[in-house]
Amino acid sequence: xxxxxxxxYGFLIYAFLYIPxxxxxILSFNENRQSSVxxxxxxxxxxxxxQNEALWEAVWHSLVVAGWTxxxxxxxxxxxxxxxxxxxxxxxxxxxxxxxxPMILPDIVLGVGxxxxxxxxxxxxxxxxxxxxxxxxxxxxxVLVLRARLAGMDQALEDAARDLGATPxxxxxxxxxxxxxxGIVAGALLAFTLSLDDFVLAFFMTGPGSNxxxxxxxxxxxxxxxxxxxxxxxxxxxxxxxxxxxxxxxTAVGGRQKAKKMEGELTS
Amino acid sequence: xxxxxxxxVIPGVAWLVMTVVIPLxxxxxxxxxxxxxxxxPAPTGLGTLVNYTRLVDPLYFRIFQRSLVQAIIxxxxxxxxxxxxxxLIARSPVGKRERLLLLVIIPFxxxxxxxxxxxxxxxxxxxxxxxxxxxxxxxxxxxxxxxTEGAVQVGLVYTLLPLIILPLYSALEKxxxxxxxxxxxxxxxxxxxxxxxTFPLSIPGVATGGLMVFIAAFGMFVVSDLxxxxxQVLVGNLISNxxxxxxxxxxxxxxxxxxxxVVIALALVVQRLGKLNEGSxxx
Numbered sequence: 168x169x170x171x172x173x174x175x176y177g178f179l180i181y182a183f184l185y186i187p188x189x190x191x192x193i194l195s196f197n198e199n200r201q202s203s204v205x206x207x208x209x210x211x212x213x214x215x216x217x218q219n220e221a222l223w224e225a226v227w228h229s230l231v232v233a234g235w236t237x238x239x240x241x242x243x244x245x246x247x248x249x250x251x252x253x254x255x256x257x258x259x260x261x262x263x264x265x266x267x268x269p270m271i272l273p274d275i276v277l278g279v280g281x282x283x284x285x286x287x288x289x290x291x292x293x294x295x296x297x298x299x300x301x302x303x304x305x306x307x308x309x310v311l312v313l314r315a316r317l318a319g320m321d322q323a324l325e326d327a328a329r330d331l332g333a334t335p336x337x338x339x340x341x342x343x344x345x346x347x348x349x350g351i352v353a354g355a356l357l358a359f360t361l362s363l364d365d366f367v368l369a370f371f372m373t374g375p376g377s378n379x380x381x382x383x384x385x386x387x388x389x390x391x392x393x394x395x396x397x398x399x400x401x402x403x404x405x406x407x408x409x410x411x412x413x414x415x416x417x418t419a420v421g422g423r424q425k426a427k428k429m430e431g432e433l434t435s
Numbered sequence: 436x437x438x439x440x441x442x443x444v445i446p447g448v449a450w451l452v453m454t455v456v457i458p459l460x461x462x463x464x465x466x467x468x469x470x471x472x473x474x475x476p477a478p479t480g481l482g483t484l485v486n487y488t489r490l491v492d493p494l495y496f497r498i499f500q501r502s503l504v505q506a507i508i509x510x511x512x513x514x515x516x517x518x519x520x521x522x523l524i525a526r527s528p529v530g531k532r533e534r535l536l537l538l539v540i541i542p543f544x545x546x547x548x549x550x551x552x553x554x555x556x557x558x559x560x561x562x563x564x565x566x567x568x569x570x571x572x573x574x575x576x577x578x579x580x581x582x583t584e585g586a587v588q589v590g591l592v593y594t595l596l597p598l599i600i601l602p603l604y605s606a607l608e609k610x611x612x613x614x615x616x617x618x619x620x621x622x623x624x625x626x627x628x629x630x631x632x633t634f635p636l637s638i639p640g641v642a643t644g645g646l647m648v649f650i651a652a653f654g655m656f657v658v659s660d661l662x663x664x665x666x667q668v669l670v671g672n673l674i675s676n677x678x679x680x681x682x683x684x685x686x687x688x689x690x691x692x693x694x695x696x697v698v699i700a701l702a703l704v705v706q707r708l709g710k711l712n713e714g715s716x717x718x
Contacts, residue, residue, distance in 0.1 A: 177523040177535075180516055184542050184596065187553035190563055194556060204566060243447040250444030262444060265451050271646075271702045272455075273654025275671050276691050279678055280458030283465055283688065286476035303454025306447055364546055366657060371678065384548045388661060392555050400549040407545045415537060 188404065195397035212398035222399070225383035229363055232294055232379060236301040236362035241355040243302070244309025245347070251310070252317045269307045277304060278371035285372065292374035300368045305358035312357060316350030356414060459695070466689035471682070478685065486689035495673065499693075502670040505584075506652035509591040513599045513648045514641065516592070521603035521640075522633075525610075536604065543597035550594050551661050558586055558662070582664035590658040595651055599644035606640025607633070639709050646705045650698050670694055 198209035216222065247266075250256060269277065281300045282292070290296055324346070328338040366381035373382055384403075387396050466487070469480025489495065524535045542550065557563050558580040565577040580586060610633065618628035656671025663669075668676075670690065677687025 173519055173523050173526075176519045180520045180596075181538060183516070183593070184539070187557055187593070188542070188545070188550070191549075191553045191556050194563075243450055246443040247447030250441045250447075253440040256441040256444065262448055265448065265456070267702075268455050269451070271650060271698060273650055273671070273694060273698060275654050275656055275674055276462075276695050276698075277455070277458075279674060279687060279691050280462050281454060282678060283461050283476070283684065284454075284458040287461055300454055303451055306450060310447070360544065364544075366546075366548060371675075381546060381548055384546070384552075385657075388548065388552060388555070392552070392559065396552060397556065400546075400552050403546050403549050408541060411537065411541050411544055415533075 191397055192401045192404065195394065195401040197394060197397075200394060212394040213402075215395050216398050216402070219395075221378070222380075222383055225378045225380045228294055228377060229380040232298050232301060233359045233362040235298050236305050237355045237359040239298075239302045240305040240309050240358035241351055244306050244354055244358075245313055245351055247306070248310045248313035248317055249343075251314065266307045266310055269304050270311075274365075274367035275371075278368045281368065282371040292372055293377040294379075296372045296374075297369045297377070297379065300372055301358075301362040301365060304365070304368060305361045308357050308361065309354035312354040313347065313350045316347055320346055360410070462688045462691055465685050466692050468685040468688075471684055476684070486686045487693075489686060490690065490693060495690075498668055498673050499670060501584075502653055505588060505591065505669065506649050506655075508588060509595060509652040510599075510645050510649045512588075512592045513596050514645060517596055517599040517603055517644070518641075521600050521607055524600075524604055525607035532608075539597050539600050539604075543601070547594060547657060548661075551590060551658055554586065554590050554593065554662060555581065558589075581662060582666055584663070584667055586662040587659050587667050587669070590662040591652050591655060594658060595648045598651065599648050602644035602647070603637065603640045606637040606643075610636055642705045642708050646701060649701065653698070654694055 194205075195212060196208050196210065197205055198211065199206040251259070251262065256262065277300065281296065281303075285292060285296045285299075320343075325338050325342050328342045329335070333341065364381070365379075366385060369379045369382055370385070373379070378386070384396070384399065387393070387399070464481070465478050467481055467483060468478035469483050469485065471477065472479050490499070520539075524532055524539075527535055555562070559565075560577040560579070560581070562581070564580060565574075568574045569577065614632050614636075615628050618632050619625075623631065654671050655669060656675050659667050659669040659672050660675070663672075674687050674690050674694070677683045677690065681687075
């Protein structure tokens with residue numbers, strides 16, 4: 168394909184990705200309830216959102232579940248990745264397969280499986296069961312991120328610390344952990360986002376009074392598309408844009424600093 | 436510590452056993468049950484295959500068939516749409532690459548339901564497309580766009596497209612540009628260089644990305660639920676109905692098990708393909 172053709176094609180694909188979103192954003196500022204006919208600019212649907220208490224409760228639930236998922240998922244994920252980095256792990260093949268499973272199973276299978284499991288065990292469905300399922304889903308991704316980080320790490324550094332008389336715990340705390348930190352932060356962010364974004368698992372494992380944000384959006388949509396849904400979608404889009412930008416600039420600054428530091432070491 | 440360091444894998448593994456393995460085992464158990472005890476989630480009449488034989492019934496078989504066809508079409512469309520874009524990004528100057536990639540990542544991180552909502556806004560009877568066509572005078576009555584097979588297909592492609600671009604990009608970005616120079620020096624026109632060099636080397640990315648899209652499409656229920664309504668039932672909706680209104684957990688469990696087996700079989704084939712490819716690269 169010629170270069171200009173490739174560019175034109177790429178432009179069309181970007182248009183396909185963005186036009187529906189842009190239409191949604193524009194219509195959220197439309198005063199008319201019949202939202203596809205533009206009448207005049209208005210922020211009234213955002214005002215309606217602000218007064219929706221059930222929505223704010225769902226937002227709070229989502230943030231709590233995502234926060235705990237990030238915390239538990241990252242602690243367990245880091246421990247698992249560290250354990251797997253040791254040479255002798257019994258049943259390594261099985262553990263690898265087990266970690267692979269949540270990534271390839273369709274969400275609906277995990278959701279329905281969780282529903283059967285927690286009901287059969289007599290648990291009350293709610294935020295706790297959603298959290299348990301989210302940790303199970305996020306764990307594999309955290310381990311994946313951390314193993315990539317560990318693979319690029321020099322084992323000799325930890326050995327050197329041990330040779331110089333550090334206890335295993337000291338070597339871990341002062342050498343391994345600081346080197347792993349960027350991977351841990353990336354893993355935690357990934358777990359947080361996965362949890363915040365999940366609808367399917369939560370849909371099957373939610374109980375009365377424990378709506379998360381995606382479930383609330385879904386029930387709003389089921390009642391019918393209103394300009395209020397458009398406004399909420401726009402707020403969520405703005406949040407996503409901000410998060411991606413923040414994540415990118417954080418990692419980019421880290422990368423640039425690292426590059427500068429390496430340069431300094433090479434020239435000194 | 437060194438020898439027993441592996442013990443730290445235990446909490447994570449235990450969590451996965453609790454949230455993935457035991458549920459799958461229970462699912463198999465439920466799929467072999469005749470029904471549920473009234474008023475409790477306990478299975479009764481274990482040891483029957485009736486839930487599996489029911490799936491061969493033309494009514495349910497057709498749902499599987501249509502889900503399969505729609506998932507295959509979605510995967511092919513995502514590939515045809517995503518590949519050139521991934522190529523364009525991989526061949527852009529480094530500084531521009533980050534920005535172009537960011538434009539793919541933003542929809543990818545945007546909540547799934549928001550992306551589906553955007554298509555309801557466009558497609559419904561009083562939606563943007565119908566209003567536009569009526570305003571242009573091309574139609575008198577609104578076209579039935581939402582709650583059709585086409586709407587579900589568009590929704591699948593739209594929501595899953597970013598998923599395939601990232602693995603395609605990382606496969607294409609790794610390629611050595613000198614390979615193309617060599618092909619050109621040896622007299623290959625660009626199209627020949629693409630089909631004989633670039634594409635074969637990107638097959639692992641095609642396989643990974645394609646598998647991810649296929650799995651997500653085959654087990655989908657949100658897109659078909661919101662854009663297809665009650666008429667467009669896919670496997671995912673069939674399962675979800677058994678655990679909702681129909682309250683036939685054993686049949687829902689059997690359907691989930693069949694879905695799981697299809698997905699695992701496909702993943703193993705793709706993994707084998709990847710290994711073969713690695714082998715041929717090394718030789």
